[in-house]
Amino acid sequence: MKRIMTILLTANLLLAGIGIYGRTVQAEENSTAIQVSYEPETEADFHTLTLSVSGGGRVMDGTQVITKGILTYALQEGAQKTFLVEPYKGYRLQSIQYEADGNSQNLTKKMSGQRVSVRMGKSDSHLFVVFEKVSTQKGNIDSVPIGTVKTGDASNIWIYLCLISTALVVCVGIIRIKRKRSEKN
Structure with missing residues (x-):
């Protein structure tokens, strides 16, 4: 019984993260009390x-x-x-x-x-x-940071905005003309 108690106590101390190297673990014969002493790491x-x-x-x-x-x-x-x-x-x-x-x-x-x-x-x-x-190369206009894809889509944005605005004005004008024609009939 003494040996089993000592083994169980040793296992519990190891699981708890307490090393028992150089420590004292004793159990008295025919006793339920176990004397344990150790010095924690300083x-x-x-x-x-x-x-x-x-x-x-x-x-x-x-x-x-x-x-x-x-x-x-x-x-x-x-x-x-x-x-x-x-x-x-x-x-x-x-x-x-x-x-x-x-x-x-x-x-x-x-x-x-x-x-x-x-x-x-x-x-x-x-x-x-x-x-x-990571810095880009200086002096090179087309230099692009690593991992950046240069598509060129943003370079002509003003042209696209003007074309879309013109198309919108033309559509509004056509709608007004059709309304006037339908009011006359």
Whole structure:
């Protein structure tokens, strides 16, 4: 019975997210009471990773989507966190800067596809993700941003408006003439 109670308690603690490594779990022979003691992880064991996202894009951490602003994570030293980085249509990734332990490194070219991974340092860290709008080529009149279809329909709008207005005036005139003729008869 003692062994079953210890196993059940251990399983419940693990499901609750409480590690029992190095902790004390005891059960007395012929007793319904179980003595449990553990020390939760202290705040000193964790450091803050601050994620800052700006511009036109989103960063996903597996559970959340961050589009703009700041989000913080509490991670243990040496823990690795992976993010999926996606720019919106008409935007591109400008830079990913990681600041940890007094060092700053550009991770833009160290990405694996659209994923970037960071390893938590010995102190609080910052990850800056910046997206920028894709600009058109300067000096070229026909330059069009990526993803925009140039149809030319808008270039002759005044001609079409004049033709439609003229047709409307002609229709109104024909209707008035027919009314006058029908009143005479």
